[in-house]
Amino acid sequence: MDDLDKKSGFLTGGKVTRREVLKTGVIAAAGLTLLPTVLAACSSSSSGGKVTVGNNHSDASDLAGMKAVNDAFTKANSSITLTMNTVDHNTFQDQINNYLGATPDDAFSWFSGYRMRFFADKGLATAIDDSWANVKSNFTAGFANSVVGNDKKVYGIPVDYYPWCVFYRKSLFSDKGYTVPATWNDLLTLCAKMKTDGLTPFAFGDSDGWPAMGTFDILNLRLNGYDFHVGLMTGAQKWTDPKVTTVFQTWAKLIPFYTDGYAGLTWQQACDTLVRKTAGLYFLGLFMTGEVSTVDKTAVDDIDFFPFPFFGNAFDAEQALDAPIDIWMLSAKSPSLQADLASAKTYLEFWAKGSTQLLMYAANNGFIPCATDADQTTLSVLTKKAVAIVSKAQKITQFLDRDTRPDFAGANSMQSFLLNFLKTPTQDLVAFQQSIQDFWDKLPVYKG
Amino acid sequence: MSQSEPKALAPAPASAGAGALATKKRKRHYSxxxxxxxxLLSLMVGVPLAxxxxxxxxxxxxxIVLSFTNWDGVNPIAFVGIDNYTQLFTTYPFFWPAVAHNIMWLLFFVCLATPMGILLAVLLDRPLRGSAVYQSIFFIPVVLSLAVVGFIWKLQYLPLAGNGFIDSAFVALGWMDPKHAVNWLGDPSINIWAxxxxxxxxxxxxxxxxxLAGLKSVDPSLxxxxxxxxxxxxxxxxxxxFPVMAPINVVIVVxxxxxxxxxxxxAYIINHGKNGLELLSILITNSALSEAGLxxxxxxxxxxxLTISLVxxxxYLSRVMRSESQ
Incomplete structure (x- = not known):
């Protein structure tokens, strides 16, 4: 599934896999297949509006979804000529600064939260409040908040998301008589029981560096609440805060239950241990079902999940979780944007429809539609459950590397710090947290 | 490249003088x-030079100029003096490990890998049955790109849970307790050696x-x-x-x-240069050529x-220039 590259990509940069080599071919092929669409649109148009679209959904299945969306768009707006420019997902992220600062396309696919506001603050995105006014009734408050910039203007249209939950195999649970843990203590008891049963209680693979961020997020949300977490991500709160110490101390209790050698395992390899039933639980994004079906198609129906257990404190009511949202935005420096503004906004508004978002979902079930009017009956059982969990959440975060500045979340920054903690959870946490704060303090100051 | 330029230019000032010899030289040049x-010549020299x-x-x-700024690729360039350098040398926690790993890399190659290659060459230079076969076997990895080498070894080094070959084989042979399997790539005190x-x-x-190519050219009469x-x-x-091979030895060292x-x-293939695999080249990539935009x-x-590379x-250049001028 695409999300694996999607996730691993933006932090780590290009790792060349056979799939990516294939992808390049697919992108080239897509360019060719799109051409007739564009030409067809041209021929039927009388007064020609234009829009250029920068697309980072480069995997084969995603690209098929994009093509379906663009076909539907040109069918509905035959006067608008659409040109799509697809860039490999990882490359797109690595080059985002140069791309948006030079001559970007009119519209581009990106991520909500801090990573959207980061570029809005730099003046590289165009606010779309007028378009948002037309479509905002189609989104819940959680989604609406995720596309608001620091200047209170709206910068994106939410199109899809996936939640982070604890996954398990139903058959394993029924065979061994395990029950879903509701609280943190239940979780630790269950893990201890699994260990005596000869299982790896908690599958974990952090070779890519970002999976550990998910655990930090959820523990911080559960123990310290949404407001503190967001404050920490944006620099309003300090990493030296004793509240952060509590997170690390709590996390230390879970580490003995992790897969041996997790620092050398990718998340896919850790996922495989869950599929093979040598591991009992796995905390990851819903995109992991793609890896499950790659390993064993029949196992997908056996996968179930539950929200990360609660601590019985004031923040339980928030039911907060990471559910990264993908969005579409307008660039600021596109040379054609002034001329194309109306058609570019039409394109973004088209993405706000449930029917559009379902086209993407049909191509890849990792894209859960954000729009309220998306026909829920077409969603799979797992997707419906994910929708239910997310809609119950009072607070939604995007994931550590989407909620904080990109130069803080990379391989030689937060990923390394978390790996360091995981290796020696008994270290002097005060000094450890100070080193994180020192790192943050030394990052360049952005003037917006 | 640069040392040949002064030589080529050297006659020019002399010929600019009024001496008869110089004039003669110039005339012959023109003819x-x-x-x-x-x-044509100036194009052939000028274009590559440009x-x-x-x-x-x-x-x-x-x-070098950018290293004194905090440019992020978008905002106006602001000079920050030597801030980047002081940060590297004092607070940035990944710089000294990266320097140490580059030095370890150099020492390991100089003390072990290179002598091993020389030893193999000397052994295979002797009349030996199947020498070509052995040469091919040792040479095959060189044909692979380092990225492919990284993939191949990553598969060998994976932990037991990832069915890594080395750990699985050692456990199967009873040489390793599965409870204390070595985490070749994840343990920051081991992975650099792996x-x-x-x-x-x-x-x-x-x-x-x-x-081996050098050895073949040594005069057998010696x-x-x-x-x-x-x-x-x-x-x-x-x-x-060995003394006769001096030019090759210099190439080997370089x-x-x-x-x-x-x-x-x-290192980049294995984990993007973190958790014990920091290298200077990877720090550059992760800071400047990523979304971080530093x-x-x-x-x-x-x-x-660059400064380290200049040494x-x-x-090397001074040695080459000295031997040329002799």
Whole structure:
């Protein structure tokens, strides 16, 4: 599934896999297949509006979804000529600064939260409040908040998301008589029981560096609440805060239950241990079902999940979780944007429809539609459950590397710090947290 | 390249003088090269020189200038003095590990991998049945790109849960307790050594081929003379062959240093250069060429890597220039 590259990509940069080599071919092929669409649109148009679209959904299945969306768009707006420019997902992220600062396309696919506001603050995105006014009734408050910039203007249209939950195999649970843990203590008891049963209680693979961020997020949300977490991500709160110490101390209790050698395992390899039933639980994004079906198609129906257990404190009511949202935005420096503004906004508004978002979902079930009017009956059982969990959440975060500045979340920054903690959870946490704060303090100051 | 320029230009001031000899030289020059030749020549020299100056020296200078800024690729460039350098040398926690790993890489190659390659070359240079087969076997890794080498060794080194070959085999053979399996790539105190073994796997073959080519060119009569004088094999190598191979030895040293300083691919493939695999080249990539967009900071790391690289380059060039002037 695409999300694996999607996730691993933006932090780590290009790792060349056979799939990516294939992808390049697919992108080239897509360019060719799109051409007739564009030409067809041209021929039927009388007064020609234009829009250029920068697309980072480069995997084969995603690209098929994009093509379906663009076909539907040109069918509905035959006067608008659409040109799509697809860039490999990882490359797109690595080059985002140069791309948006030079001559970007009119519209581009990106991520909500801090990573959207980061570029809005730099003046590289165009606010779309007028378009948002037309479509905002189609989104819940959680989604609406995720596309608001620091200047209170709206910068994106939410199109899809996936939640982070604890996954398990139903058959394993029924065979061994395990029950879903509701609280943190239940979780630790269950893990201890699994260990005596000869299982790896908690599958974990952090070779890519970002999976550990998910655990930090959820523990911080559960123990310290949404407001503190967001404050920490944006620099309003300090990493030296004793509240952060509590997170690390709590996390230390879970580490003995992790897969041996997790620092050398990718998340896919850790996922495989869950599929093979040598591991009992796995905390990851819903995109992991793609890896499950790659390993064993029949196992997908056996996968179930539950929200990360609660601590019985004031923040339980928030039911907060990471559910990264993908969005579409307008660039600021596109040379054609002034001329194309109306058609570019039409394109973004088209993405706000449930029917559009379902086209993407049909191509890849990792894209859960954000729009309220998306026909829920077409969603799979797992997707419906994910929708239910997310809609119950009072607070939604995007994931550590989407909620904080990109130069803080990379391989030689937060990923390394978390790996360091995981290796020696008994270290002097005060000094450890100070080193994180020192790192943050030394990052360049952005003037917006 | 640069040392040949002054030589070519050197006669010019002399010929500018009024001396008869110089005039004669100039005249002969004119008679040999017609106008078309000169245009052609200046194009042939000028275009590569311009490309060279633009793509190498201009870029280098720009990097040096950028290293004193906090440019993020978008906002106006603001100079921050030596802030990037003080941050690297004092608070940035990944800089000194990266320097240490580059040095370890160099020492490992100089002390183990390169001598091993030389040893193999010497052994395979002897009349040996199937020598070509052995040469091919040792040379095959050199044909692979370092990225592929990284993939291959990553699969060997994976933990038990990932069905890594080494751990699985050791456990199957009863040499390793599965409860205490070695985490080759995830343990920051071990993984650099695991990566060095992988890198050496390729480097040994590279050195072997270079050295073997040199050994083939050694005049056999030298060995015969040594043998007649009663020298044994090792004495012949140490006192006769090795000194004769001096030019090749310099190449070997330079290749070893270059390979160590440009170490990047394997560590990047394995975990993007974190958790014990920090390298200067990867710090540059992760800071300047990623979404982080820390171009100023990354440039500072690049300038430090350049400075380190200059030491062997200058040593090499000065040696070459000295031997040419003799």
């Amino acid at each position: 040999v090269l017609n106008r078309r030749d000169k245009v 490309v060279f100056l633009l793509l190498i020296w201009a870029m280098t200078l720009v990097s 990566v060095l073994v992988a890198a050496s796997w390729r480097h040994v073959g590279y050195i072997m081929v270079l050295y 060995r015969e003379a040594a043998a007649i004088d009663g020298a044994n094999e090792s004495q012949t190598f140490i006192h006769v062959v 290749v070893t240093v270059i390979e160590s300083l440009r170490a990047f691919d394997i 171009i100023g900071f990354g440039s500072a790391v690049a300038v430090i890597l 062997p380059i200058v040593l």
